[in-house]
Amino acid sequence: MKRVAVASGKGGTGKTTIAVNLARVMPGPVTVMDCDVEEPNVHLFLSPRALQTEPVGIPVPRINADLCTVCGECARFCEFNALGDMQTKIVVFNELCHGCGGCTRVCPEGAITEVDRVIGEVSRGKACDNITVISGRMNVGEALSLPVIRATKAQPAEGTLIIDAPPGTACPFAAAVRGADLVVLVTEPTPFGVHDLGLAAETLTAMNLPFGVVINRSGEGDGTVEEVCRRHSAPLLARIPEDRAIAEAYSRGELLVEALPHYRDEFVNLEKRIAKILNARGEAS
């Protein structure tokens, strides 16, 4: 199964736009997986139906006071200060817990068990005839997005997989794009966009993931993007022009290839170029 991740160093360059419109023009079954769990937007454009939702939990410690001798081993072990040794008892701080299970393992009295703390949810639904939409959503006020991203990626996908990654080049981005056959980096030809594209390109190179670039809101600054592509030997996969009509259609939550059909060809060509790269890699390996 082919896995394509759509990412970007800078936020707001058009990852979701590219991901959902690419999915819309793809033949055969395709799954769009929204891993931007802090601000998921895929469902706004694809309107999935028949939604099934399940909670995402992270295991946190529960201490059995009858068995606990307050030896403090768990608190000493915890790297995240989620356990406080208060001399007379151990206090647990759930929001600081990363769910590593270490305290449960190190307790010499077997006094710690783990319980699930819900931090978000993953939902599955169907859109159009051939699109499966899987969306991860972290609860507002939670600090850790990684467990929700992992739970989203663990969901079974049908057909070609398109992952909508969160912006940036830190852990959440890395978790979303890991395992992709190709990463499509979306950028805008502005100094901020090009700067962050460079950061993303370096990160993907370090992660050994092949990537191509899509210029969204193409215009005067395209040369600066092409320079980054050359530096990294990355193919330029598509150019979507700066067009107020596109901005307006997007603002209304419309699929570009439906609202402005003359742009359909751009996405069909993008799909073909991606398929060509994936097939070439498939034959090479």
Next chain:
Amino acid sequence: MKVLITAEGKDLDANVDPRFGRAAFFLVVDVDKEEVVEAVDNAAGRGAAQGAGVQAAQTAARLGVSALLSGHCGPNAFSAMQAANIKIYTGATGTVRHALEQFRKGELTEADDADVRGHW
């Protein structure tokens, strides 16, 4: 009676540090003798990625004080201190010596909840 006063320095003339978890120093002060029994550098707390309040509360429990005098107290530290039966007094200002005076005169507020939000 021993209390813990958060401070920017190591002696009675140092200014009170208004924070608990990220305070520069914890001073264990004997209230009756009006002297600093122990000065603990809170480098570990200031450097903690998270849970500074939890660490501070653990330190307080280990030092065996019966009360904390500080500017503020966050939610994690508050829960932890409650578990250890250590009273929390907020609103301390000026020097450590002055905070001690405020405590003796009953001018400090005994906290029944955290008075600031948690933060990193």
Next chain:
Amino acid sequence: MSPDTGKAVEIAVISGKGGTGKTSITAALAVLAENAVVADCDVDAADLHLVLAPEVRQRHEFVSGHEAVIRELDCRGCGVCKDYCRYEAIDEVTARDGRTVFRVDPAACEGCGVCVRFCPVQAIDFPDSHCGEWSISRTRTGPMVHARLKPGAENSGKLVSQVRESARAEARSSGRSLILVDGPPGIGCPVIATVTGTTLVLVVVEPTISGEHDLDRVLGLARHFHIPAALCVNKWDINAEITQRIEDNARARGVESLGRIAFDAAATRAQVRGHTVIDEGGIAATDIRQLWKNLQQRIDLEKRS
């Protein structure tokens, strides 16, 4: 009376959704404020320095937490580490001598220490994690604190907090009373670290369905942490209907709009020229000047309460 009189006012500019114009607006406000300390808390993809031309005065290494490193020569290939790891951070690989060994992926390792503790032959080291750097610089508008996280690193919020602490220290030592914070996108750890303890959160939103959806979550965050919030609609003329709806809904939940900024090609031109929208002039610049006036009035209100 606030117990923290004498502390500088801190305004955090955030958005939930990325790319709404936070950085451009923060830079513009820095020029208008003339005497503010600026903090770039988007440590993952920092861009503010591209338009404020900072001269670095101090650079500091950022060390946070630990990372597990398996000593290949000592690894017996038992795989206990991989079984215990909750973060899929350990892979089975073939060493140069053909043995099956295990290796930690530093981008996935959360530094929990479980594998280190339970390796039956103690073949795993747990060194400090050097995951970035932060700097204090001078710009034409005053001191600027910024940082850069290493790619793939955990953005726990600690580097963000370091930037904010340094910005506050700069404000104190230089007698400045305003700190402008350029925030990161999203609502997770780094954003929480950006907004807690600030005087006011200014949310920059674009008039789109996505923007509306994400605004709801960001305002939820501000409420969760009891931080006053205000709004600014950028590129409002892309969709006047949604602009109005966003402002009406926000007002209903006690969040006022402090300004609308029109779409203006001058914003991109300013970036290309390496300066702020204010320096470039134009309709967006005029709108931002009005935003600044309204923001100042709002700050006075917050200070009095």
